[in-house]
Amino acid sequence: MSVLRRTGQALLAPLLAVVIALVISGAVMAAIGVDPLRALSVMTDFGETPSQQVTAIVVVLNRAVPLFLAGLAVAVAFRMGLFNIGVEGQYRMATVVAAGVGASVSLPGPLHVLLIIVVAMGMAAIWAGIVGVLKVTRGVSEVISSIMLNFIALGLASFLLTGPLRGSEPGASIVTTKEIPESGWFPSLNGVFGALGLADPPRQLYGFLLVAVVVGVVVAVLLKRTRFGFDLRATGLSASAASASGVDAKRMVITTMLISGAIAGLIGLPDLLGADHNYGTQFTSGLGFLGIAIALLGRNNPIGIAVAAVLFAFLDRASVPLQIANIPSSVVTIIQGTIVLAVVIANEVARRIARRQAESGTAVAPPAAGDGSSGEPDAGPPSGPALSNASGATGRTDPMGSAS
Amino acid sequence: MSTATTAGTTAPSRGPVTELFLGGGRGRRLTWILVGLLLLVSAVRVISGQQALTSSSTMAATLLLAVPLLLAALGGLFAERAGVVNIGLDGMMILGTWGAGFAGYQWGWQGAVLGGILMGALGGLLHAVATVTFGVDHVISGVAINILAAGVVRFLSESIYVDNPAGGGVTQSPAMSSRPPTFSLPVLSSGPDLLGKLENLHWFLLSDLAGVLRGFTNGVGVLTVVAVLMVPGAYLLLWRTAFGLRVRSCGENPAAADSLGVPVYRLKYIAVVISGSLAGLGGVFLVFIANIYREGQTNGRGFIGLAALIFGNWRPGGLAAGAGLFGFADALQLRSRTGVVALLLLVAILLLAVAVVQGARGKITQAVTAAAFAAASLVGYIVIDELPEGIVSFTPHLTTLLVLSLASQRLRMPKADGLVYRRGEH
Amino acid sequence: MTESAPPAVELRGITKRFPGVVANKDIELRVARGEVHAIVGENGAGKSTLMKTLYGMHRPDEGQILLDGREVVFKSPGDAIAAGVGMVHQHFMLADNLTVLENVVLGAEKAHGIGAAARRRITEISESYALGLEPDDLVEDLGVGDRQRVEIAKVLYRGATTLILDEPTAVLVPQEVDELFGNLAELKREGLTVIFISHKLDEVRKVADSITVIRRGTTVGTADPRTTTAKQLAEMMVGAELPTPETRTSTVRDTPVLELRGVTVAGQGARPAVDDVTLTVREGEVVGIAGVEGNGQAELVDAIMGLRPLAAGTVVLGTDDITAWTTRTRRERGIGFIPEDRHRQGMLLDAPLWENRVLGHQTEAPNARGLFIDRKAARADTERIMREYDVRAPGPDTLAVALSGGNQQKLIVGREMSAKPRLLIAAHPTRGVDVGAQSVIWELLKDARAEGLGIVLISADLDELIGLSDTLQVMLRGAVVATLDPGAVTPEQLGGYMTGAVAGTTAGAA
Amino acid sequence: SDEDTSGSGGSASSGGSEDGPKIGLAYDTGGRGDKSFNDSAYAGVEAAIEANGGSVQEVSPNSDASDRADLLTQLADQGFNPIIAVGFAYGDVIGDVAQQYPDVDFAIVDSTGVDVADNVTGLQFAANQGSFLGGVAAATKSETGHVGFVGGVETPLIQAFEAGFVAGAQTVKPDIIIDRQYISPAGDFSGFNDPARGQIVAQGMFDAGADIVYAAAGGSGIGVFQAAAASGGRAIGVDSDQYETVGDASLQAVIMTSVLKRVDNAVEAYIGTFVDGSVEGGTDVVNDLSTEGVGLSYSGGFIDDIQSTIDDYTQQIVDGEITVPETPTD
């Protein structure tokens, strides 16, 4: 009984969010004379042939992998109350440098890939580390420094690309780095489709998906099960209590930024190692900012982030068939925005409903009665207290900065 | 603040020179800092021959680049002073540009002002509903608004401008039907243009001063004037009126304000809507420059505005300085790649000063670090003629970051900034 | 106190429910005009809730509020203020970054604006009630006593005729308490009505004209302070005996556990926050640190815990020089810590109890296994602590924020004791804790001391300090100005040393 | 699939006959209504439909343009043929997609089809030649002997504009002063969409004494026109005839000419070859002065008086007497 109630309450928020988002998006569509049901059927239509359907799934997954990594990078920092708005610049620097290094060495397959991954993670970690170091030694707010470093990364990457790392011919309209030799490519997972008896799609399913899954699991374990993760979350919940408990706040800021950055370094690799094999002027940008939305949507929890990433990827893919069906594709952007808002609003509403239920349910004296059910409604924090702390920490020059 | 108090207590032992520079409170000190900076820049200009450093043209560009940041930052000021972190400034600015474009082509520049403010205010209202009424985390709501704004303007343009006989398209509006007026100081910066003549003589200090003054007084748009006046205006409103006190109390301790009968929710709403309006006005300013709305026009300026706000320690004067510094560095890099190199000389001199001061205070590590960086800058200045576009493009950002790390000032955000306030639970 | 006049404040059948809790149930309260009326009760009895109802911060689910016999309905504190009710909250409701003036005039700008007229009025109030306030001081620079006077000034500025004070004395030293009571007497003479909440029953008996006792959310009766003893009051509250902190048999051994030598901590200005402090804590010894808040005790604690760098001096734990150790190492090697502000330093309010049990002991059994947290063992051990230390909460997964202050404190004490420390830093271990929980905590400290634990005790409660300590050190402006024998000093004398009224000596050192 | 549910988008010309080509048109970011090459491409398609019948489906990429490959794939899946990708940005992905749909003909504007796939035709433009004429016009018309070039983003494509402009101007007046400035570096595409920066960069040139500034800056170009209007200078537009598209009388007065890139002609011609069945994949169609794929506009009549000079240089280039550089020299 109580288990049933608990799961019901846990599902309440996401369900509510979906309903709210559907209602708002439906209203928007109706307002512009689009039949929402038709739009929905267009969005969920993955094509007729098995090959088309599998392709659609591949497109969604390929898009979801970098989004997932971006969300994860943001979430790790969020969990300790740091707002890493600089993921954008971190992965850009990582990708350009990794592409440059990857193209300039020749190694046997797995080692080559490993080197590229390590370089990317290292470069992004350094870029994120600057933010951490500036925060603890100079008291510079991580928000401002990471915004600035995003722009600096943009310029620096451009300089590297058009200068020392330029690999494309002078006349080519897209400037790129030199192509990474085949030993540095990440094999696709298309073999899996054959094994599952599905059609082999024309598009390559990024093998990097596996790396993303592993990273997700590692982060989940790190945060939930380890002493380090405990320290990290404790700092996010209350920096003062954490340092009184023996957490070295300065080191924590830097370590967290390094981890967050290292994950950010992976964001560009699915494309780099799985499809493009070079970094160029057309390399996908903006994933760092989307990562913030994904992290928030996934409530900073790896599984939630995975779901959010797939959802966003699904919506992104839908923009093409919508256009083909003469429905404005900006509908998709509006849906994405509303969903983020809806999820958080739904969390709030669900929390209030749960409280009210508990209120009418238990009407006995003080909480001394230890039967376990009366305290239940409080057990699910709304959007994660780490978040309010994260924003609270926005720009605060905390005691750590003043010590020097 | 702390320097002020130490200065106060050690007053008797101070020589007349120190008294001249540091006495007389904040106003005098500020004046001296400005004079010092001008002297320094002027010297660097003469040494490097980079006339762009203080030309009226660069100053005018500085103003153009700084004003949208200033407006966004002022918007941020209102929201954050009321305790609501507004990372959605950029989205509200985007809405403002669209509103200005839409109203501007139909009703001229006055319409554009209203349209932009209105759209920005709508964005603010949405943020207020989410954060204040629903208690949604401020960062989440802001990020969502940024995403949403981009979608909404694209969508609106798609439905209104495509196949619109007045022109426009998915990414831009038709041109505004009238232009906002501009002002110049008669005689000095227009007509006989005495300042312009003086500037062109390239005299030490005098020409620099003339350049700066002329840049700020020649062909200045209405919105620029309004925006600049808003800096003291915001100070007076927030620090000298009951309304301002109430707003600030919401950002410092909403529970306390609430317990005194201050309508916290309503004030937060008002402040966040003002915030959105100001960001929207920043958007209007951008539309005024181009005379049309163009998608992507804000180009992340809302975020820079937020940075200017933090840079300025959540104070009107400070954020104006932040926006100004950014605007100057940006203007310089847009105008002259070689001018940027001259900045290295400026940096070298400043760092050298820091090294000397720190050395005198006995902070050897800091002094050595500063001196090392000073030397590096100097070498850079001597060796480099012109920087590649990629490097030059981030001059303003790097400058902001450097100044922040150097100043290492104790920034202090409103205490309850970003915290969701829920009154009781009922 | 004529029989015919209606009471200044009357609450009838007030019931207030919170989710899962009935905080007030059918409460009756009558306060006559011009009297000082005390409300006493255990932690979580519902006193603050009741006062918040009277102050319009929330509306009662049932019941009526009558002022001077007329029923009123308060939709907000604004309504209450308009009706002449003012409240000074248990947790100060002040904006640190605003000036005294701004804090006072906030919400009442209509009266005298926010400029010169308001400044004049505040100075007037400050002078006539001897509050000693500077309108342009930043509140964050003020000490607790001053902050409280700002709170009172706020209420008076609004022309309140009924004044509610929620635990006003918890953080004050006797001299300040006396000053406060002097102020109250002044107010009373002016015809103001004062309702005040306190856990210090002697104090209550001294100052109150009448007393209402609340237990488990409902009124259990009223008492006359002249005829009721503290013991009787306590029994009404909890049905238990009034505990005393007395420990007279010395358990002090020879081995020192903690030695501070010339410890100096830099302060904000030129004067160090902790100035050349040297002291020794032996096994089985409680060293009490007395001092008016803000005289370096907090910084001293930070220095011992490694939370603040030393400008000079050494800290020795047992035989180890720990000056360079991290906080974590210090805790691992046997320093337990009950922080002054449990919400800020002692707990993760938004985390479940078992995580709070882990906090500060992340690396120790049973919480950790290797680099991992042993969630199961930590949960189980939390349940043990809850049992052994009488922490009243539904279970280890309850969020800490849902516990009352006393229960939070018991959890902290249990957690710190579970690690079997050599040295315990206990800052205000019973602040705001009701008499029942207080006695539990005192017993725990005494038992641990008997087993050889060295304790540094910091407290604003001088009875507690004198009763528990083997040695007393008085801190004034960062320096130890006197070392006293707790057996030979009264709270009043101690207060004299703390405020600097009596020059420092080493009177009757043990 | 073309139920008439909405008035917008590609249904406009779907009235064309069933038997004509089903054209897929994938825009660059900005999409239709950009008053520039996207619109120009659409105009070409429209003209082709006029001539040959058929219908068109337009699609635009998402905000970070990460779905370009998907756009082409889905158009191919839906049976559109030919598929025209507008903008060199498709160069990264078009090869892969085209190889998977060997029966579909693809064209890409501003990029190459050589060595990409057998069914991709590159529609290229000798923008440097057009810009050369722009330089000639600027140098001839300049009274101060000082002109400017504002580039949107420092990409090779825009650098070709710069190279041609500089060469043209210097051919007329070897000692001419030419200010050159880009708004944003390669990889940062904000420079195509920031009129404010365009204005500021150009204003700097006018303040320094330039009287004609060439704006190869996409959407930022309007800022350049504003600066010209404010300083009493003149500007040269780009891609389409901006005198016609700017939609603002005060700006029309300063747009001396525009360096045209006849994307419309190229697209129309390409569809023509498709209908003929004479499409040659794996090749480039270079539209230059000889094919009138690039050139100057004369709207407004500002440069009518120097038409003979322009024609003269045009002839020299066509004849190969002048070789216009493609990359700028410092």
Ligand SMILES: Nc1ncnc2c1ncn2[C@@H]1O[C@H](COP(=O)(O)OP(=O)(O)OP(=O)(O)O)[C@@H](O)[C@H]1O
């Ligand atoms: N806003 C609230 N939401 C839920 N429960 C609450 C709220 N405020 C108080 N309570 C609960 O109501 C009960 C009474 O709390 P109250 O603060 O009135 O106690 P108190 O008598 O003031 O205690 P103390 O002596 O510790 O100050 C407690 O069980 C508390 O947990």
Ligand SMILES: Nc1ncnc2c1ncn2[C@@H]1O[C@H](COP(=O)(O)OP(=O)(O)OP(=O)(O)O)[C@@H](O)[C@H]1O
């Ligand atoms: N939002 C809330 N949800 C649940 N319980 C609450 C809430 N707000 C307050 N409480 C409970 O109400 C009680 C009374 O709150 P109050 O602020 O008076 O603290 P307190 O118990 O007196 O603590 P302390 O003794 O530390 O001052 C708290 O113990 C807390 O458990």
Ligand SMILES: [Mg+2]
């Ligand atoms: Mg209470």
Ligand SMILES: [Mg+2]
């Ligand atoms: Mg209490």
